[in-house]
Amino acid sequence: MQDLTGEIAIVSIATIFLLLISGAPILFLFMHRRQYIRYLTEQEQTRNLHQRELLQSQLEIQNQTLQQVGHDLHDNIGQLLTVTLMRLNALEDETEHSDLQPSIQQTRDLVNSIITEVRALSKTLDHDTVNRFGLLPSLQFELDRIQRVGKIQTQLIPLGNSYSLGEQVETVLLRMTQESLNNALKHARARTIKIRAEYKPDKFLLSIADDGRGFQVDEVMNRPLTEAGAGLNNLYRRAGLFGGDCQIISQPGVGTRIEISMPRIQPI
Structure with missing residues (x-):
């Protein structure tokens, strides 16, 4: 055993x-x-x-x-x-x-x-303009400057209760808007430009839309270095800097819309 x-x-x-x-x-x-x-x-x-x-x-x-x-x-x-x-x-x-x-x-x-x-x-x-007056007045100021020329109708549509995203983020958003408006003025041949600024509890949404001639986004992004501009890439990079996102929606003949999303609480 x-x-x-x-x-x-x-x-x-x-x-x-x-x-x-x-x-x-x-x-x-x-x-x-x-x-x-x-x-x-x-x-x-x-x-x-x-x-x-x-x-x-x-x-x-x-x-x-x-x-x-x-x-x-x-x-x-x-x-x-x-x-x-x-x-x-x-x-x-x-x-x-x-x-x-x-x-x-x-x-x-x-x-x-x-x-x-x-x-x-x-x-x-x-850049002190945003800090002094806020994002929405700064966006309206940009549209008023375009409106005074008399060729393009502009509109700012604010939605929700506004809050501060911080000077850095709002300055970047203003620069992205200026870049988008500049592209629309140079290339789009638009008759109207609308900016929609929506304040949600967890994020801020910004849309810049025109009724211009539009373009193929993939074709522009894939152009060789000698022909490509830095504008579109700058939009993507600037949005990602603060944890945000940018989408460019466009097709020939139907205009262009830039959609930017920024979190309300920025990552540390």
Whole structure:
């Protein structure tokens, strides 16, 4: 009986030993795979962080450059135009009864319009505009500037209770809107442009739509480097910087719609 018990114990120990030996490689592969997945995850996080920091630096440089250009427009070009206007006023007085009066008045009105546009443009280039006035007034200001030309009808449609997304995010949204509007003005031949800004509890949705001639998105995105513009890629990259998403929806003959989604609570 004791011999039988001893044999059972030996067999049990041997079985356990064999199981350990056969299971060790599986356990090793499992642990190795977990470490490899963790390594890949850390590499991806490091790469994303690096790309985010790089894009943030680019945006900061761009904002500083645009702000400087805006200040130069306001201070230098604006002053020169004001001096020109003063000279035209003086010239108008000097030629009060001359046949040149209508031409001088037309030129003065034109210079006044240029001064107004330069001041408006200097504001759109200043990133402090969003911080001072908020996103919705800044978007309306952009549309009003286009509307004054008289060729394109514009509309801003706000939905929901507005809230702040933070200066950085709202500045990026304004730059993305400016990029989209610029593309519409240059290429779309649109008659109307509408911006829809929807404040949801968990995210902010921005849509910029025109009724222009549209284009094939895949064809534009796949153009060779010598023919491709950076505008569309900039939209995707800027949205992803703060955990958002951008979709470009367009077809020839049916216009273009840019849809941007930004989370309300930004990832740390």
